[in-house]
Amino acid sequence: MNLVEAKYFEYTINIFKKSLEYRGNDNLPTYKILWKHNDKLLFANTLNIDNDYNILINKLSPDFNPYHDELPIVENGKFPIDIIESVHQKYFHSGFSNPVSLYNDPLALLKESISSAKSLDKFHLDNPEYRLLNVSYLDSKTTLPFILIDENFELEPVSLIEVSKN
Template identity: 45%
Template sequence: MKLTEAKYLEYSINVFKEFFEERESAKMPTYKILWKRNNKLFFADTLKFDEDYYVLKPHIHSDLSTTNNRINVDTPDSFPADIRRVCFDTYLNRPYSHPDNLYKHPYALLKEMINFVNTIEKNIDDPEYRLLNVSYLGTDIKIPFLLVEKDFELEPVSLIKVSKN
């Protein structure tokens, strides 16, 4: 899976979490994606979110100070608004469906979201080629960020529940 697809995968899982927390006024489990590359397993974030689930992108000002700006969700055909719209239309706004059952079963959620992401058109303006909060399984190695090449590929292996809040 290319990094752009991985960003869509991570975001679609977060859209589910946000939807259920708002609808049920309760915290849902948080899942982290366990990735595999070159036979090494690791956790990493492809995106940075704020507390309201907006995707953040770093911005450097002319005085060299930095801030994290929210990515615009007003452009319906580009990331992240495109995935939100398709995710809601496909899973969350359908009468008589129970997508909360899907979210509560990590194996089914990951499998379904991989299939979902593989079927949609991806449109990210200026994607950042980096991973955040990288930690390799079985080691004490933790890296705050890792710059990667444009054609970087990684394989989603599992979803791990990291909290109930």
């Protein structure tokens, strides 16, 4: 999948967790995505997300100080509201929907998140920031805070690895 699809995929997993926590499910695992790129396995984030699952974008103040601002979710049909609505419509369609067992099964969550992310007709992400964050390669001890990539960069999600429980 290209970087934009990967961002939709990663955010889908975050929407599942946020929605389940909102419905009172505590102690949910946190997953890291194991990606494959050019036959190399790596952990990386495609999005910068805060503790409240808001997507943060890089900004520069008038006096050239970098800071993070939340990506607004008010525009209909654009990222991230399009994937939020898609996930809620499919998995949280009623007040009684509670797919916690899906979330707790990493293989099922991986498959469903890929399916959900790819089910959209169009991807609407302005300025997708072509970079990966918190990159660590499995075959070496190389860790990088970020890497810049081009728009043709392809990632394949391989697995979800549980890193912690809240």
